[in-house]
Amino acid sequence: MTMIQALRSAMNVMLERDSNTVIYGQDVGYFGGVFRCTDGLQAKYGKTRVFDAPISEGGIVGTAVGMAAYGLRPVVEIQFADYFYPATDQIVSEAARLRYRSAGDFSAPLTIRMPCGGGIYGGQTHSQSPEAFFTHVCGLRTVMPSNPIDAKGLLIASIENDDPVIFLEPKRLYNGPFDGHHDRPVVPWSKHPMGEVPEGYYTTPLDKAAVFRPGADLTVLTYGTMVWVSEAAAKETGIDAEIIDLRTLWPLDLETIVASVNKTGRCVVVHEATKTSGFGAELAALVQEHCFYHLEAPIERVCGFDTPYPHAQEWAYFPGPDRVGAAFKRAMER
Amino acid sequence: MSQSKPLSLHVPEPSGRPGCKTDFSYLQVSPAGSVRRPPIDVLPSETGDLASTMIRVLDDDGNAVGPWAPDLDRETLRFGLRTMMKTRIFDARMVIAQRQKKLSFYMTSLGEEAIGTAHSLALKDGDMNFPTYRQQSLLMAREYPMKDMICQLLSNEADPMKGRQLPVMYSVREKGFFTISGNLATQYPQAVGWAMASAIKGDTKIASAWIGDGATAESDFYTALTFAHVYNAPVILNVVNNQWAISTFQHIAGGESVTFATRGVGTGIASLRVDGNDFLAVYAASCWAAERTRGGHGPALIEWVTYRAGPHSTSDDPSRYRPADDWSWFPLGDPIARLRRHLTNKGWWSDEEHDKVQAELEAEVLAAQKEAEQHGTLIDGRVPSAATMFEDVYKDMPEHLRQQRQQLGV
Numbered sequence: 001m002t003m004i005q006a007l008r009s010a011m012n013v014m015l016e017r018d019s020n021t022v023i024y025g026q027d028v029g030y031f032g033g034v035f036r037c038t039d040g041l042q043a044k045y046g047k048t049r050v051f052d053a054p055i056s057e058g059g060i061v062g063t064a065v066g067m068a069a070y071g072l073r074p075v076v077e078i079q080f081a082d083y084f085y086p087a088t089d090q091i092v093s094e095a096a097r098l099r100y101r102s103a104g105d106f107s108a109p110l111t112i113r114m115p116c117g118g119g120i121y122g123g124q125t126h127s128q129s130p131e132a133f134f135t136h137v138c139g140l141r142t143v144m145p146s147n148p149i150d151a152k153g154l155l156i157a158s159i160e161n162d163d164p165v166i167f168l169e170p171k172r173l174y175n176g177p178f179d180g181h182h183d184r185p186v187v188p189w190s191k192h193p194m195g196e197v198p199e200g201y202y203t204t205p206l207d208k209a210a211v212f213r214p215g216a217d218l219t220v221l222t223y224g225t226m227v228w229v230s231e232a233a234a235k236e237t238g239i240d241a242e243i244i245d246l247r248t249l250w251p252l253d254l255e256t257i258v259a260s261v262n263k264t265g266r267c268v269v270v271h272e273a274t275k276t277s278g279f280g281a282e283l284a285a286l287v288q289e290h291c292f293y294h295l296e297a298p299i300e301r302v303c304g305f306d307t308p309y310p311h312a313q314e315w316a317y318f319p320g321p322d323r324v325g326a327a328f329k330r331a332m333e334r
Numbered sequence: 335m336s337q338s339k340p341l342s343l344h345v346p347e348p349s350g351r352p353g354c355k356t357d358f359s360y361l362q363v364s365p366a367g368s369v370r371r372p373p374i375d376v377l378p379s380e381t382g383d384l385a386s387t388m389i390r391v392l393d394d395d396g397n398a399v400g401p402w403a404p405d406l407d408r409e410t411l412r413f414g415l416r417t418m419m420k421t422r423i424f425d426a427r428m429v430i431a432q433r434q435k436k437l438s439f440y441m442t443s444l445g446e447e448a449i450g451t452a453h454s455l456a457l458k459d460g461d462m463n464f465p466t467y468r469q470q471s472l473l474m475a476r477e478y479p480m481k482d483m484i485c486q487l488l489s490n491e492a493d494p495m496k497g498r499q500l501p502v503m504y505s506v507r508e509k510g511f512f513t514i515s516g517n518l519a520t521q522y523p524q525a526v527g528w529a530m531a532s533a534i535k536g537d538t539k540i541a542s543a544w545i546g547d548g549a550t551a552e553s554d555f556y557t558a559l560t561f562a563h564v565y566n567a568p569v570i571l572n573v574v575n576n577q578w579a580i581s582t583f584q585h586i587a588g589g590e591s592v593t594f595a596t597r598g599v600g601t602g603i604a605s606l607r608v609d610g611n612d613f614l615a616v617y618a619a620s621c622w623a624a625e626r627t628r629g630g631h632g633p634a635l636i637e638w639v640t641y642r643a644g645p646h647s648t649s650d651d652p653s654r655y656r657p658a659d660d661w662s663w664f665p666l667g668d669p670i671a672r673l674r675r676h677l678t679n680k681g682w683w684s685d686e687e688h689d690k691v692q693a694e695l696e697a698e699v700l701a702a703q704k705e706a707e708q709h710g711t712l713i714d715g716r717v718p719s720a721a722t723m724f725e726d727v728y729k730d731m732p733e734h735l736r737q738q739r740q741q742l743g744v
Contacts, residue, residue: 058557
């Protein structure tokens with residue numbers, strides 16, 4: 001399966017298993033989504049389970065909070081992560097705080113899917129990685145898969161989870177892994193082992209990172225598309241990097257991170273999002289706090305630049321294998 | 335070519351400021367009994383006149399007139415009057431407690447008691463209100479224990495919200511009262527979503543959404559109307575137009591020469607404009623809307639015209655922006671006085687009984703306060719444990735919150 005098919009399969013499984021699961025968003029119903037993630041689901045489950053929504057992110061999330069308060073399990077889509085901002089009040093002030101402020105009287109077991117990330121010539125409003133907006137909000141879980149197997153398992157786990165989950169989908173990875181080499185043809189998921197996705201129900205736990213590539217020289221903390229870029233950088237520099245795919249950004253798997261950094265003594269944080277106050281700052285602070293006496297070099301951060309995401313300058317902006325590899329070398333030389 | 339005159343920005347102003355008198359002619363008050371009562375399945379486009387006139391039942395003499403006059407029995411009416419009185423006495427008592435620093439903050443609903451009280455009588459158990467911070471009469475009508483309300487206000491050891499919420503931000507699921515948020519208007523699309531869920535599950539329950547005149551300017555107001563209309567959601571969309579949003583007159587919210595009810599018609603929702611200080615009109619219009627939505631005929635919007643007689647909150651001094659005696663000139667009067675007169679006319683209430691009930695209720699509120707204060711107040715520091723501060727952020731406490739709780743040493 002591609003990541004698109006894996007996500008669709010997850011939603012299909014949950015629509016089948018739990019009659020309280022409902023799916024809606026812009027172009028999600030009849031048309032099956034602009035990325036085809038919900039293709040065929042309305043035909044199979046009917047218009048009251050899978051339906052089109054008005055172009056109103058605040059309305060989509062606001063009604064989902066109300067549905068969740070009633071007892072449904074809404075899975076709603078924001079067409080691009082770049083367009084979640086109108087729903088910020090409903091996400092931050094409502095979904096995230098419902099359980100806390102009502103002392104458990106009400107809760108919001110909803111999942112908000114958002115295609116995110118760049119590397120597709122998406123320009124300013126089709127490329128952003130806004131995960132740090134969500135990891136900063138207490139009460140939210142923020143999840144981002146990097147491959148079809150995890151995408152399905154994590155999405156099912158997110159839908160089943162009783163906390164509100166922000167489910168970020170790197171659209172650059174929808175059809176195949178991408179290592180940042182935009183000049184080479186992209187291999188489809190059908191040619192990759194991680195495209196072999198089980199049919200039926202399974203979950204990938206929300207509080208566990210994955211050691212994507214074991215290594216001894218340094219630890220890479222990353223997620224989404226940058227997992228593949230980091231792998232390419234390790235290969236091209238010959239540095240034996242241990243790549244940790246966080247999968248769930250917050251609350252995260254600190255144990256796996258600390259064990260790895262304490263083993264390697266070096267740490268590079270890689271993400272597409274802009275650098276300042278990005279999620280990498282939290283990761284670097286955590287590593288500094290928990291691994292201080294094991295660190296042999298300053299923690300490196302390779303991130304998007306502190307600019308809006310440009311169009312023509314796509315590959316100068318996107319943290320590709322060269323920039324990531326250079327950071328690996330710096331971390332090893334210090 | 336004609337010469338253009340310089341443009342000028344229009345900034346609406348209330349006619350009445352401190353030291354002068356408000357001209358209430360802008361309200362467009364219809365005579366009692368003059369507005370028609372349409373069938374519950376009326377087309378939204380045919381409610382234009384109902385959205386710009388005013389449904390009223392009680393005339394100036396306290397008699398119930400016209401097609402909206404409901405057939406309410408003696409006991410229900412007496413319960414309604416008693417509940418409104420209870421709400422007002424409770425409010426007054428809590429303002430005193432706030433002045434005594436037993437609680438940090440309070441908001442009264444003085445003058446708006448009829449709306450929640452009568453509306454609640456039109457709803458069934460299982461229906462869900464999505465209230466603002468000024469619908470305490472909904473809880474009073476559902477006979478939620480005042481002691482529990484006061485414990486929330488005191489943030490004490492028995493506070494159902496465990497001291498996490500500012501006073502008046504109640505949450506009472508079993509009484510159909512959704513958790514109140516400080517963020518204005520957010521509950522409006524949530525109510526629509528709750529109603530959509532009821533429809534998705536083939537349930538028979540309806541939602542009732544609440545918002546003030548000022549908060550209709552928030553985007554969530556229009557969002558909710560759009561979704562309610564698009565999905566034919568079983569929701570009553572209440573707009574409580576009390577003329578004021580803190581210091582801001584309703585014309586700044588967009589009420590100048592147009593009613594809030596007409597916004598409903600514009601989005602394809604059957605809409606009514608109702609005298610909010612007329613208990614009988616509130617009950618009749620609420621029943622109409624509940625029957626319509628429960629019958630699957632679509633949502634209904636009701637603008638309740640009333641007046642915020644008290645300060646916005648205990649942190650507010652209205653004499654700085656409006657005439658001190660404004661309420662006494664408000665053409666729709668006092669909801670308690672008007673129902674009292676109606677009941678007296680019918681021989682179902684007397685001055686002696688009024689005084690007796692007033693005294694009873696004052697004692698009841700005082701007793702509830704005493705009972706609540708046994709669990710602590712803000713002054714004596716008997717608040718929920720700091721350890722509970724970390725609970726309910728997530729369903730299960732994650733590791734980082736466990737560690738932070740440990741660091742606090744609780």
